[in-house]
Amino acid sequence: MNYIGDMRIPMRRVAHSRIREVNWDQLELGTYNSDHMLVCDYSEGRWFGPEIIPFGPFALLPTTLAFHYGQTIFEGMKAFRTEDGRVQIFRADKHYHRYLKSAERLCMPAVSPEVFIEGMRRLVQLDKEWVPGGAGTALYLRPFQIATDSRLKLKIADSYRFAIVCSPAGNYFAHPVRVKVEREYARAVRGGTGYAKCGGNYGGSLYPTQKAREEGYDQVLWTDGVSHEYIEESGMMNVFFVIDGVLVTPPLNDTTLDGVTRDSLLVLASAAGIPVEERSVSVEELREGLEHGRVKEAFGAGTAAVISPIWQIGIDGRDYTIPVSRDGSSVGVELKEMLDAIRYGRADDPYGWNFYI
Numbered sequence: 001m002n003y004i005g006d007m008r009i010p011m012r013r014v015a016h017s018r019i020r021e022v023n024w025d026q027l028e029l030g031t032y033n034s035d036h037m038l039v040c041d042y043s044e045g046r047w048f049g050p051e052i053i054p055f056g057p058f059a060l061l062p063t064t065l066a067f068h069y070g071q072t073i074f075e076g077m078k079a080f081r082t083e084d085g086r087v088q089i090f091r092a093d094k095h096y097h098r099y100l101k102s103a104e105r106l107c108m109p110a111v112s113p114e115v116f117i118e119g120m121r122r123l124v125q126l127d128k129e130w131v132p133g134g135a136g137t138a139l140y141l142r143p144f145q146i147a148t149d150s151r152l153k154l155k156i157a158d159s160y161r162f163a164i165v166c167s168p169a170g171n172y173f174a175h176p177v178r179v180k181v182e183r184e185y186a187r188a189v190r191g192g193t194g195y196a197k198c199g200g201n202y203g204g205s206l207y208p209t210q211k212a213r214e215e216g217y218d219q220v221l222w223t224d225g226v227s228h229e230y231i232e233e234s235g236m237m238n239v240f241f242v243i244d245g246v247l248v249t250p251p252l253n254d255t256t257l258d259g260v261t262r263d264s265l266l267v268l269a270s271a272a273g274i275p276v277e278e279r280s281v282s283v284e285e286l287r288e289g290l291e292h293g294r295v296k297e298a299f300g301a302g303t304a305a306v307i308s309p310i311w312q313i314g315i316d317g318r319d320y321t322i323p324v325s326r327d328g329s330s331v332g333v334e335l336k337e338m339l340d341a342i343r344y345g346r347a348d349d350p351y352g353w354n355f356y357i
């Protein structure tokens with residue numbers, strides 16, 4: 001038995017680790033899962049103790065509510081191996097707070113920080129051999145929660161399962177992407193669930209994204225769901241522009257996900273003296289800025305790739321290319337280097353973002 005603070009976390013270890021099956025040169029996210037997972041169940045008004053058990057299937061009836069009405073939420077975060085061999089989870093508390101917001105919006109009870117953060121720490125500690133080493137690699141951590149009542153009637157569930165699974169992720173080379181400003185379909189509307197990390201937001205975005213892909217784009221740039229005049233964010237990333245030398249990102253509201261990477265980049269940019277503005281960016285401003293060369297950079301920011309440079313933006317059937325700067329300098333690359341230096345332990349962590357295992 002193992003203990004976390006006062007909390008006992010029973011652990012059932014695998015008889016044989018699967019780690020030898022891993023091809024470390026080809027770590028596409030989700031190809032492999034680490035040996036163990038954390039599970040914690042809620043019923044009759046309370047959470048039962050978490051357990052760490054071998055990664056494996058859940059036994060759920062076909063009538064389980066999560067399969068039907070989308071009462072599901074998740075997080076996406078990473079544990080990094082530093083160059084001197086330590087393992088640290090990036091901004092666990094910020095992810096926990098976003099999980100709390102998602103849980104509230106989806107009418108779900110939330111697990112305590114002990115279960116989410118300390119439970120995750122214990123899981124990563126047990127599976128620490130699964131944290132790859134090397135530039136750009138990490139152990140991706142996926143906490144999630146689903147409604148587990150077996151009943152077809154739509155209602156707030158009485159029982160839930162919270163779980164954390166881990167998947168080693170390779171050096172995700174973010175090749176520059178081509179994005180389409182989406183002015184027909186919406187990802188989120190005011191009053192909806194856009195700011196929550198709930199399954200339905202992603203299911204609904206598949207069709208417009210597929211249509212954009214058929215037109216040769218990698219991703220969509222969502223606009224507001226009412227006027228389609230203002231840029232919001234990208235598929236699984238927040239978006240930044242460098243306009244007239246200022247780093248600009250759309251403000252947070254209830255239609256946009258409060259990205260942990262977005263927040264981190266804003267902090268780092270301000271500290272580095274880069275002028276920053278959180279403000280609305282209209283499609284018109286973007287179009288004009290692209291036409292007149294005032295938009296010098298555009299990039300998406302998220303846990304998966306940190307930064308995905310955008311090289312071309314499609315607006316109403318016309319494509320605008322952002323030229324690469326002559327001297328190769330880029331605010332996006334500079335910020336990525338600053339963030340990676342903290343996450344891989346090459347730089348001090350003045351903000352207390354790293355949570356050591």
Ligand SMILES: Cc1ncc(COP(=O)(O)O)c(C=O)c1O
Binds near residue numbers: 235
């Ligand atoms: C819709 C959406 N926006 C933005 C992000 C970026 O958030 P983060 O930086 O926390 O990964 C994500 C990824 O989680 C996302 O799914």
